Amino acid sequence: MALLKIKNQGNIKQVFVAAMTISDLATVELSPGAASALRQVTMGSDSNPHLAAGVARGGVSSGDLVHILTHGFASGVVVATSAVQAGDRLQIATSGRVNPFNTITPAGYPLVSGGGLVSGLQAASGIISGYATVNISGAFVGTAYNTGRVLGRALTSGGSGIGIQVLVTLE
Numbered sequence: 622m623a624l625l626k627i628k629n630q631g632n633i634k635q636v637f638v639a640a641m642t643i644s645d646l647a648t649v650e651l652s653p654g655a656a657s658a659l660r661q662v663t664m665g666s667d668s669n670p671h672l673a674a675g676v677a678r679g680g681v682s683s684g685d686l687v688h689i690l691t692h693g694f695a696s697g698v699v700v701a702t703s704a705v706q707a708g709d710r711l712q713i714a715t716s717g718r719v720n721p722f723n724t725i726t727p728a729g730y731p732l733v734s735g736g737g738l739v740s741g742l743q744a745a746s747g748i749i750s751g752y753a754t755v756n757i758s759g760a761f762v763g764t765a766y767n768t769g770r771v772l773g774r775a776l777t778s779g780g781s782g783i784g785i786q787v788l789v790t791l792e
Contacts, residue, residue, distance in 0.1 A: 632693025647717025665713030
């Protein structure tokens with residue numbers, strides 16, 4: 622499927638220093654530590670979705686200035702491993718690609734029939750399932766949730782290795 626060209630974009634870009642070679646339309650992440658004072662970025666990775674900085678506009682070598690799209694439309698951002706549907710939230714992935722960011726995932730705790738603790742009171746069996754409990758603040762205990770910075774939304778659908786259109790919003 623051919624990508625649509627969006628004209629008259631109101632894109633917002635910022636300038637960073639490339640800490641490594643970065644290809645055009647790759648997702649990038651902020652480099653933490655002392656180097657962050659230089660506003661350095663590297664190619665996106667699965668391990669640092671919370672450091673998402675945007676999408677690179679133009680390929681650069683290490684040490685060069687790179688323009689990063691922080692808000693606006695980008696056409697041709699490549700999908701990593703999971704299929705993306707139009708409207709999906711996206712996060713950065715390995716090699717500057719994107720993956721869908723749509724779910725809250727339990728951390729290996731099977732949800733089976735059983736009681737849970739709700740605001741310090743024992744819940745009746747079946748009201749809360751499995752090992753998950755809710756503490757007084759309302760947070761679930763015993764489960765893990767996907768956390769990280771959402772890069773933006775998919776405007777088109779695509780599978781692994783396919784370039785899609787993305788609305789970069791850095792939520």
